[in-house]
Amino acid sequence: MTSNNQIKSKKRVRDHGEVFTSEREVKAMCDLVKEETERIDSRFLEPACGDGNFLAEILTRKLEIVKKKYKKSPLDYEKNAVLAVSSIYGVDILIDNVIACRERLFRLWDKAYSAVCKKECNDETRQAVRFILSRNIVCGNALTLLCVDENGNDTTDPIVFSEWAFITGNMLQRSDYTFAELLNESDSEENNQTSLFDKQQNEEGIFLKKYVSHYRRVQENG
Template sequence: MSGQVKSRKRVQEHGEVFTNEREVNAMLDMVRQETERIDSRFLEPACGDGNFLSEVLRRKLDVVDSRYRRSLPEWEKYAFIAVGSIYGVELLRDNTMACRKRLFGIVEGRYARVSKGGGNQTFLDAIAFVLERNILNGNALSLKAVNEHGQDTDEPIVFSEWSVVLGDKVKRRDFRLDEMLEGNVDKGQTRSLFAADNTPAVDWEYDEETKSFIPKPIREFPLASLYEIGDAK
């Protein structure tokens, strides 16, 4: 996004003022190590058209390029992990679509270079699919998905976790964002992930990766090849 404001109306109604590149980089430099760790997860709750997320992706892909450019399958696997770790919520549909498109364009451009034009369309389909699942049109305050007018629906925001295991096999697990942040209010559980009493409620589980209790996923998918993920619609 080159300009910081699209219209006065959008600023007044949605606080839409985009962050310029210099500020984005200065802020990301404060967590530079994380931006350069291929699998570190980033969630931006009002991501606009992706000024922060696109820079995070660029930094991660710089690492992927430097480590794996000599092996296309390795490059694909780690680029998939990089994209799969980036999440955004955005209220306005046009921004959401623009953000997905922008992130996709970054991967597509790098992939064309690294594959010297001999890339695999199924890899790009997988990237497009993950971006559809990770960059969501939703309300970061109510934690609900929104309709095309930006109004809340009854559906919670649901994010997918993507873990690459066993070569090119991907495990997908879906989680409700409200449960991840606050505990499941619908089921009468009010314990937060960050509550002082961290005794797990019935449907929480201990996560070795984060060394904390996380809610159980609402859906788990069978292992699938990275190259078939894009068919899973």
Template sequence: MAAKQVKSRQRVADHGEVFTAEREVKAMCDLVKQETERIDSRFLEPACGDGNFLVEILTRKLAIVKKKYKRSAYDWERNSLLALGSMYGVDILLDNAKACRDRLYEIWEQEYKAVCKKECNDDTRAAARFILERNIVCGNALTLFCVDNEQQDTTEPIVFSEWTFPFNDARIQRKDYTFAELINAEEPKRPKKEGAQQTLFDLYPEAKPEPDEEGIFLQQYITHYRRLSENG
């Protein structure tokens, strides 16, 4: 049965909430087919609803991850987290942001069980959840701030994390940027958090931030991917 495109008239009137039908989603994704099949190509759905486009793109990426890495749980885990980490969404309604995270997680988890079977572990599951918690944001994509339960802007700018495996081993790197920085708009002023989250530069001095082509980022963390959720 086709998914409903409208939940209520009120939501359409208040937030323009009309979901895109699967057929259109697939056709639009086909316009950038090569990118949807590249494991680390980044996609942002700025009014994501429950994630119709992200769901389709993640499905395509995980098909590639399976094809390339199904023989090694370690390789599948790393590459599937990379795929998940390349999915970004913003929605002003909290129930939509949550539904989007849950749908993406379900797709990832289903593949995880099918490919890694007995090697599945809860630390990697927690890492997947953690990435989604950060990447799918309840916020206002026009003002670039997070919102509260009444869809009002808070003082927290939307922050997105870039996820990479820069050392080609089990260490995953997260770099945080404000959405404003990323789209080159005026940056909301926010002081750097002091001591709130542990950075791992002491353990990995080679990872100290260097001047960066894309501008200044807020924070950087490096950790084993299975310990990702311990890190802030």
């Protein structure tokens, strides 16, 4: 969304407060947490992400760092670029925004991946990244913490987020948590915005399920 194109319709502004942030403001705000935006695995969650203005800027910055560090090794680049995208989360109540956000982040990621890895690129990793984005960018109500239907109405399903973490070598672990429990936990932590998932995984009612697979095949645990 450009600064000239911050509103889609008056109805959407009235119904959902949908006004997109201009690129200049996005960059200035990201600069306030510059070090975190340039750490490959720092986690960011935007609870009203729209089509991803902030998330796209954060992903761009992270991928620049991945390129700087790993451009000479396509395999290391690929793995770290997956780590970068897996640390970015968003929620929006409107399904068209969610779809646009996922697609935008995927295209941005794929453009960077294709430019660095060239002939070493593979579609399995691209599918893995699409899957990660489908789990990380969620259609839900950030106030009730419930998933919504295509009309934006609450369902009974809680919003669930996946924590992604490399454990050994190329094995990526996915741990699912309810958003509600993550928020309860982060409320009790002092001003630490990136510690959303840093908690006991076996605490009752918080941790839902864990999967481990090669990072190119996370989509097999659908």
